[in-house]
Amino acid sequence: MAYLKVSGTKVVDQNGKEVILRGAGLGGWMNMENFITGYPGCEFQIREALAGVVGEQKSEFFFDKFLEYFFTDADAAFFKSLGLNCIRLPFNYRHFEDDMNPRVLKPEGFKHLDRVIDLCAKHGIYTILDLHTAPGGQNTDWHADAGTHIANFWNHKDFQDRIVWLWEELAKHYVGNTWIAGYNPLNEPTDPYHTRIIGVYDRLYEAIRKIDPHHALFLDGNTFASDFSHFGDAHKRWDNVAYSIHDYSVFGFPASPEPYQSSETQLRRLRRSYEKKRQWMDERGLCVWNGEWGPVYARKEYEGERTDAINTERYQVLKDQLDIYNKDRLSWSIWLYKDIGFQGMVFVSRETPYMTLFKDFLAKKHRLAIDAWGADESHIREVYKPLIDLIKSEVKPEHQNLYPAPVWKLSDRVGRLSRNILVSEFLVQEWAEHFRGKSEAELDEIARSFSFESCLHREGLNKILTDNATQVAQEN
């Protein structure tokens, strides 16, 4: 088998035949995330706290088991059975490099990444490698695992040098693997100047190409993969490159301004927001990949009787987005394959040791709405309102919209910082305390909660994805 490559607006195989990549992201795995895996704050914080409670060795044991159970042969077989053909694999740089020992490769970082790439290959599934965190934080949100909202990656050349180094190591390791559809070198950059990102991409492109001339690169736009307007003529220097948008629609979230009814106006807005993100590529005849999209879902324990009605609307958003993408023959990767019940195609059952152990804690997290992204925060809005009002009354209007505005409005910024970062930090130790005194066998059982066999299926979502796969196969 030969490498996939980008040709004009398409991804093609060795015979030049178009391959449309349709799949999902394995978020929450090699980059754990608050709402996906159920902890507060950032991954580095809970790793540190758990080591403090159960000791370094048991903590490593737990996380290793978690990584193992999270994706196994059964997951790959199931994924393939839905008619999907590609999994995006987000990973945290810390698996490969220690901040206290920079530029020294941790070979153990490859253990689970290699395993999952091979499992996917065995089932005929392509993978795309996604560096989801960079030293210093490449964006302002919690999933960059920096513990702050300042994306310092852009302010320190050394942080940038380190990911160039890391991609050289990854390219050396994966250069011969044709089941890897390509490299997605940096998730959701937020460079406030909009220009340093181009320099970093130039450096990554050159460094990777010297070692690996084969694999396609999937480059995210700035501002959470939504904005290519400052990319100018940069594409002329890059070959075999696709450009990645993240097409989250507000209609798929609790923050939706109105119930979603597929009205003409709403469909127009859905399409317009997608077209705006891909405009730069369309003007130049470049290949687009939608690397993240998809609604979040209501849960009976929180949304009660409204759950089914809410989710029917969310599925409609999903279907309408798919219609748009199908017309454009777009390659995409839905967010998310697996989680504890908010967005995933499969989710950990409430009856498992992990979910039982954390039942009350998860309810508390929900009360505090500390997983700020996608959360319904209406029940705590009044708590933060005085702060927002104070800023609004004392700060000049022209200074209120700090980057990443307009994607983050003032209220988003206050919400993300105060809940995701500030309040979350106070709960990190409490999360870790749940493990105190646990034996290795118990830790193994808790980690096993994330195995395919312990998960339930989001039938509505999976049916839409399978029906879509069948429909597009018939049309081709």
Ligand SMILES: O[C@@H]1[C@@H](O)[C@H](O[C@@H]2CO[C@@H](O[C@@H]3CO[C@@H](O)[C@H](O)[C@H]3O)[C@H](O)[C@H]2O)OC[C@H]1O
């Ligand atoms: O790890 C993922 C992460 O990659 C992803 O990041 C968020 C993507 O969306 C950003 O907000 C959206 C911006 O556009 C608006 O139209 C949408 O309504 C917003 O959701 C957000 O700031 C990023 O953090 O999200 C999920 C993580 O698990």
